[in-house]
Amino acid sequence: MITIKDVARAAGVSVATVSRVHNGSALVKEATRRRVGEIAARLGYSPHGAARSLITSRTNTLGVLLPDLYGEFFSEVIRGIDQTAQGHGYHLLVSSSHDDRSAVEASFRSMRGRVDGLIVMWPEMDQTTVPNLPARFPVVLLSAPLKPDGFDVITVANFEGAYAMVCHLLDLGHQRIAIIKGVEGNADAAERLRGYRGALASAGLFSAAIEVAGNFNEASGFRAATELLRREVRPTAIFAANDAMAIGALSALREAGLRVPDDVAVAGFDDIPMARYLDPALSTVHVDISALGEHATLRLLAAVRDKEKHEHRAETLPTTLVLRRSCGAAVPASLATAPTAGPAALHPPPLVRHI
Amino acid sequence: MITIKDVARAAGVSVATVSRVHNGSALVKEATRRRVGEIAARLGYSPHGAARSLITSRTNTLGVLLPDLYGEFFSEVIRGIDQTAQGHGYHLLVSSSHDDRSAVEASFRSMRGRVDGLIVMWPEMDQTTVPNLPARFPVVLLSAPLKPDGFDVITVANFEGAYAMVCHLLDLGHQRIAIIKGVEGNADAAERLRGYRGALASAGLFSAAIEVAGNFNEASGFRAATELLRREVRPTAIFAANDAMAIGALSALREAGLRVPDDVAVAGFDDIPMARYLDPALSTVHVDISALGEHATLRLLAAVRDKEKHEHRAETLPTTLVLRRSCGAAVPASLATAPTAGPAALHPPPLVRHI
DNA sequence: CTGAAAGCGCTTACAG
DNA sequence: CTGAAAGCGCTTACAG
Numbered sequence: 001m002i003t004i005k006d007v008a009r010a011a012g013v014s015v016a017t018v019s020r021v022h023n024g025s026a027l028v029k030e031a032t033r034r035r036v037g038e039i040a041a042r043l044g045y046s047p048h049g050a051a052r053s054l055i056t057s058r059t060n061t062l063g064v065l066l067p068d069l070y071g072e073f074f075s076e077v078i079r080g081i082d083q084t085a086q087g088h089g090y091h092l093l094v095s096s097s098h099d100d101r102s103a104v105e106a107s108f109r110s111m112r113g114r115v116d117g118l119i120v121m122w123p124e125m126d127q128t129t130v131p132n133l134p135a136r137f138p139v140v141l142l143s144a145p146l147k148p149d150g151f152d153v154i155t156v157a158n159f160e161g162a163y164a165m166v167c168h169l170l171d172l173g174h175q176r177i178a179i180i181k182g183v184e185g186n187a188d189a190a191e192r193l194r195g196y197r198g199a200l201a202s203a204g205l206f207s208a209a210i211e212v213a214g215n216f217n218e219a220s221g222f223r224a225a226t227e228l229l230r231r232e233v234r235p236t237a238i239f240a241a242n243d244a245m246a247i248g249a250l251s252a253l254r255e256a257g258l259r260v261p262d263d264v265a266v267a268g269f270d271d272i273p274m275a276r277y278l279d280p281a282l283s284t285v286h287v288d289i290s291a292l293g294e295h296a297t298l299r300l301l302a303a304v305r306d307k308e309k310h311e312h313r314a315e316t317l318p319t320t321l322v323l324r325r326s327c328g329a330a331v332p333a334s335l336a337t338a339p340t341a342g343p344a345a346l347h348p349p350p351l352v353r354h355i
Numbered sequence: 356m357i358t359i360k361d362v363a364r365a366a367g368v369s370v371a372t373v374s375r376v377h378n379g380s381a382l383v384k385e386a387t388r389r390r391v392g393e394i395a396a397r398l399g400y401s402p403h404g405a406a407r408s409l410i411t412s413r414t415n416t417l418g419v420l421l422p423d424l425y426g427e428f429f430s431e432v433i434r435g436i437d438q439t440a441q442g443h444g445y446h447l448l449v450s451s452s453h454d455d456r457s458a459v460e461a462s463f464r465s466m467r468g469r470v471d472g473l474i475v476m477w478p479e480m481d482q483t484t485v486p487n488l489p490a491r492f493p494v495v496l497l498s499a500p501l502k503p504d505g506f507d508v509i510t511v512a513n514f515e516g517a518y519a520m521v522c523h524l525l526d527l528g529h530q531r532i533a534i535i536k537g538v539e540g541n542a543d544a545a546e547r548l549r550g551y552r553g554a555l556a557s558a559g560l561f562s563a564a565i566e567v568a569g570n571f572n573e574a575s576g577f578r579a580a581t582e583l584l585r586r587e588v589r590p591t592a593i594f595a596a597n598d599a600m601a602i603g604a605l606s607a608l609r610e611a612g613l614r615v616p617d618d619v620a621v622a623g624f625d626d627i628p629m630a631r632y633l634d635p636a637l638s639t640v641h642v643d644i645s646a647l648g649e650h651a652t653l654r655l656l657a658a659v660r661d662k663e664k665h666e667h668r669a670e671t672l673p674t675t676l677v678l679r680r681s682c683g684a685a686v687p688a689s690l691a692t693a694p695t696a697g698p699a700a701l702h703p704p705p706l707v708r709h710i
Numbered sequence: 711c712t713g714a715a716a717g718c719g720c721t722t723a724c725a726g
Numbered sequence: 727c728t729g730a731a732a733g734c735g736c737t738t739a740c741a742g
Contacts (some may be wrong), residue, residue, distance in 0.1 A: 279634030
């Protein structure tokens with residue numbers, strides 16, 4: 001590996017000059033700049049990142065801690081983060097499978113000196129498990145249920161989205177609406193449940209709540225739907241707390257020979273990219289997932305840029321109702337058919353209702 | 356930020372001793388070890404990664420360069436890489452949108468001194484664009500169409516998979532089988548096309564090839580299928596060079612009021628996780644995508660561990676035919692119904708034919 | 711078992 | 727405009 005010394009020697013200058021050339025310092029004679037630049041290029045020199053970080057105490061890298069890397073949701077989050085970070089000249093150091101406080105803290109330690117800040121998604125965090133990180137170290141929390149001092153927090157309008165979706169199902173005339181709940185102790189899951197209950201209560205149907213357990217993956221949605229179908233009184237609509245479980249529920253209903261939405265209406269939450277390709281296409285609460293990543297990154301970059309003056313905020317991204325076939329909403333004929341070819345037709349516009 | 360000096364001072368020892376404690380050196384008295392360890396913990400000390408990398412010339416980080424971060428395919432690749440890397444104590448520095456030689460080389464330079472090796476996925480690489488990287492620097496190429504000296508290469512059995520799928524369609528009696536091609540100049544796309552042509556040729560139908568352009572995304576599959584439907588002689592089967600395009604084709608067929616597989620059979624390539632949830636479930640060539648990432652990581656770790664003796668290899672991961680409903684294969688009744696609840700039932704076992 | 715010292719590859723005041 | 731020198735936070739022979 002060739003170092004700054006090799007370049008300096010070959011060019012007959014000091015390492016300071018080579019450094020200045022590489023950092024575009026104005027204090028270099030044009031001729032020197034060109035000569036050193038050429039020699040560096042010829043030698044294939046590139047500055048050693050770790051050495052640079054050590055002296056500048058900047059890494060141009062953001063750490064990303066996620067519970068998991070599996071599936072479309074996390075994939076979209078990362079994409080949003082990556083695009084934004086890359087656009088600002090930052091790299092991404094990613095790490096997954098963080099499901100408790102010590103894992104988060106351990107990851108932080110192992111990233112110390114390698115990142116300028118951290119995005120941590122960990123919806124199971126609660127008051128007692130706020131990670132203990134050095135004060136002033138820039139951290140953005142995603143989907144955190146609280147707003148601890150010293151952190152930026154970005155969440156999704158879970159309550160509002162769930163509330164609106166269940167209200168919509170009520171509007172369609174459903175009286176027996178079941179929810180497949182998300183992971184126990186998960187903040188997103190809790191808020192979506194609260195929205196479901198709130199909507200039922202607003203219709204005077206609070207005691208009609210039908211709640212079954214789920215854990216956000218397809219298999220649990222399948223199991224939950226199967227269980228619901230075994231009950232003597234079946235629900236006429238199923239609201240799954242995320243799309244993955246809705247997909248599992250659709251499978252269960254199909255296998256049971258039930259038609260969606262005719263026999264049972266189904267709705268999800270997230271609007272992952274595949275939701276529109278299911279058959280029937282899935283009605284769901286739209287979350288701009290990559291925007292979540294983008295926002296988190298922008299907040300983090302702001303915090304990194306001025307550590308001192310940065311004011312921590314808690315932001316909530318809005319959600320939107322996206323009505324496709326699975327919930328049985330009457331989709332206007334003009335939207336139901338998409339006669340033109342091309343990308344636009346690929347995504348037959350769903351009925352969108354702003355919440 | 357607290358450094359090794361602070362710990363040494365607080366513990367009344369030299370920095371060398373603190374360092375030894377943290378690295379589990381055997382040359383430390385038990386009492387010292389405990390005392391220093393406690394003080395370090397109390398102070399919240401964690402070693403500075405960049406400083407450590409600089410002196411040890413190891414980063415415990417692998418760089419991952421991908422063309423894109425969008426969609427299930429890349430998501431699965433990363434997951435495979437991450438799991439394996441994490442299991443071996445390595446971090447991941449990811450970077451996307453690499454579509455030409457200079458982007459790859461620039462990324463390499465910016466990662467210099469931050470990673471111990473690189474996984475580069477770039478299927479458009481060819482003989483003239485092999486990136487110029489320092490000799491002996493560990494690099495694994497994914498989906499590369501050639502095996503340049505000094506690189507490990509991992510590819511997928513594209514030719515065999517496509518060949519087998521098209522043979523299967525021929526076996527079902529199809530005579531007019533169209534292919535929706537992948538990105539021009541993409542190695543995977545080229546091999547899949549070769550497999551398609553080879554299968555037709557083997558049936559004496561080479562001149563019956565029906566080839567339309569595509570670029571691996573849903574929209575292009577939609578367009579291609581729409582174009583095929585406009586022809587005076589329609590194909591009876593469509594083989595899309597990846598699942599995303601098959602999904603687009605399914606949308607186009609549905610909008611045109613055609614039934615799959617009754618009117619037109621459809622098959623894809625990749626077996627992304629959602630393939631089984633489509634309706635009809637998609638017949639496709641199964642690639643163990645996360646295993647691709649896993650293998651790449653293992654090869655890279657081997658190269659990192661003994662740079663000198665490491666022998667570069669080219670490996671090809673096998674593919675499997677996965678027959679679901681969309682191609683019209685007669686699925687045995689025992690497989691078509693999945694009566695049991697639970698995760699197993701979620702994935703009704705497709706007819707798998709080993710190629 | 712412990713410490714003093716050199717050095718990893720850079721950047722940046724400070725002189726000149 | 728350029729260079730000598732200090733120093734970022736560590737690790738590791740080398741002495742003792």
